[in-house]
Amino acid sequence: MTSAAPGIPGTPAAPSAPAERLRGHYGFAQVARMEWIKLRTLRSTWWTLAITAVGSVGMGVAIGFNTRNAAGDLTNNALAGMVPGLLFTGVLGVLAMTGEYTSGTIRATLTAAPRRVLLLAAKSAVFGAVTLALGEASAFVSFFAAGAALRHGIAAPTLGQPGVLQAVALSGTSFCLIGLLGLGLGAIIRHSPAAIGVLVGGVYVLAQMVGAFSHSAGIYMPILIVGNSISTTRTECVTGPGNGAQCIHFLSPWTGFGMLCLYAAVPLVIGGWLLARRDA
Amino acid sequence: MIKARGLTKRYGTVKAVDALSFDVRPGAVTGFLGPNGSGKTTTMRLMLGLDRPDGGTVTIGGRRYRDLAWPLREVGALLDARAFHPGRSARAHLAALAAANSIPSRRVDEVLRQVGLDTARDRRAGKFSLGMGQRLGLAAALLGDPGILLLDEPVNGLDPEGVRWIRDLMKSLAAEGRTVFVSSHLISEMAQTAEHVIVIGGGRLLADTTVGELAARSASLEDAFLELTSGSAEFRAAHRGPA
Numbered sequence: 151m152t153s154a155a156p157g158i159p160g161t162p163a164a165p166s167a168p169a170e171r172l173r174g175h176y177g178f179a180q181v182a183r184m185e186w187i188k189l190r191t192l193r194s195t196w197w198t199l200a201i202t203a204v205g206s207v208g209m210g211v212a213i214g215f216n217t218r219n220a221a222g223d224l225t226n227n228a229l230a231g232m233v234p235g236l237l238f239t240g241v242l243g244v245l246a247m248t249g250e251y252t253s254g255t256i257r258a259t260l261t262a263a264p265r266r267v268l269l270l271a272a273k274s275a276v277f278g279a280v281t282l283a284l285g286e287a288s289a290f291v292s293f294f295a296a297g298a299a300l301r302h303g304i305a306a307p308t309l310g311q312p313g314v315l316q317a318v319a320l321s322g323t324s325f326c327l328i329g330l331l332g333l334g335l336g337a338i339i340r341h342s343p344a345a346i347g348v349l350v351g352g353v354y355v356l357a358q359m360v361g362a363f364s365h366s367a368g369i370y371m372p373i374l375i376v377g378n379s380i381s382t383t384r385t386e387c388v389t390g391p392g393n394g395a396q397c398i399h400f401l402s403p404w405t406g407f408g409m410l411c412l413y414a415a416v417p418l419v420i421g422g423w424l425l426a427r428r429d430a
Numbered sequence: 431m432i433k434a435r436g437l438t439k440r441y442g443t444v445k446a447v448d449a450l451s452f453d454v455r456p457g458a459v460t461g462f463l464g465p466n467g468s469g470k471t472t473t474m475r476l477m478l479g480l481d482r483p484d485g486g487t488v489t490i491g492g493r494r495y496r497d498l499a500w501p502l503r504e505v506g507a508l509l510d511a512r513a514f515h516p517g518r519s520a521r522a523h524l525a526a527l528a529a530a531n532s533i534p535s536r537r538v539d540e541v542l543r544q545v546g547l548d549t550a551r552d553r554r555a556g557k558f559s560l561g562m563g564q565r566l567g568l569a570a571a572l573l574g575d576p577g578i579l580l581l582d583e584p585v586n587g588l589d590p591e592g593v594r595w596i597r598d599l600m601k602s603l604a605a606e607g608r609t610v611f612v613s614s615h616l617i618s619e620m621a622q623t624a625e626h627v628i629v630i631g632g633g634r635l636l637a638d639t640t641v642g643e644l645a646a647r648s649a650s651l652e653d654a655f656l657e658l659t660s661g662s663a664e665f666r667a668a669h670r671g672p673a
Binding site for chain 2: 175179184253255261262263295
């Protein structure tokens, strides 16, 4: 469809003198605005975020509805949907970076903002803020919705009980942190299928295998951190009917949170280093 | 003013650009000619800082591209391949780029009108034809009203009306004192547009002269170009029939 008439030949739409001189130079604020516009103008962003939130809340509600054991960690149950949900933000993080390469947008992006570390920082900040907001909203809505869905006379936990607010709030960060892990992997690998493969393989498959072979290493795996360290209200080790008197140690909530931050930060730093050095 | 000095880029063992030095001056359309694979696009990518040179420098107004304060307000670039996301509208693509350089959003609508995409501005760019994609690339190049324009094969995919439009546009931009650097492998197109030509082959500089001077070397500009590049064409069809 090239039937649209071209503009008036030879008439630049702006005043013929070069643009008015602007002081200073472009920086974080400008690049972050660009990244925010890019993120929000893709329909797939909104679809993915909606499915993530609905899915994670729905899972918490379903588990609450079917809970019969009032002595269980009800907060942990309510947050069970966060673990599958974070996979979506992880993939969205990958695509936020690899989509630039597959579409060629990276060339336009880098001509507008050639300082590449600044670019990745702004992209991470925008993507991190959006997924943090979504994650916290999902965690709190899951918590209250799952509590409301409890039957069998089981009382819903409240945020005032020991460790509950911390468990909900820390779980809410998992979407953002795994999303940033995906973004960093995308910056390193640059190809969507390969980067998604590494993300899913690393976060899910590898974690399951390591967890099965070695518990002491398994506790450092991201989904076990989200599922057992940061989303739990228990302060002692877990004993249950399945493991008898055996005591399972998981990382403490804040140690787990620190590990997740590290999982997000390391690929971003490597990705930024590579982005600055490689041809685009 | 663009200055390339000893610009060299290797991909593996292939020297795509080999010790290239030239100046591109304001106030004229400078054609950048060379056979397929001669290093035109690589040179443009080096100018824009998309690739790092293995040797030499290229500066724009005395600075490297990545050191420009407001890149899109200083340099507008159209590269040969698409540089937009298929799921984003033309308007959203341009709005994002404008935001990065604090370009007022009214410029987005202005350039969309200027390139003739105003009626298609909210459509997903993935549905665009080759010519429309080219127009969107041109809109991005014009967005910051830059003093320097780098256009890689701008007439690709354009209809005859579009070809004439861009020819007139380039001339008028140069007449306003801007630097217009345009690569092409279409000699006849360059003969109608450019005043100055830089010819490369195999990544090396073959000529840096006026169109008139180059044309005077042979029966036509095309003949002169073919003679100049005969030793360096990377890809050439086998000649058929009696030699």
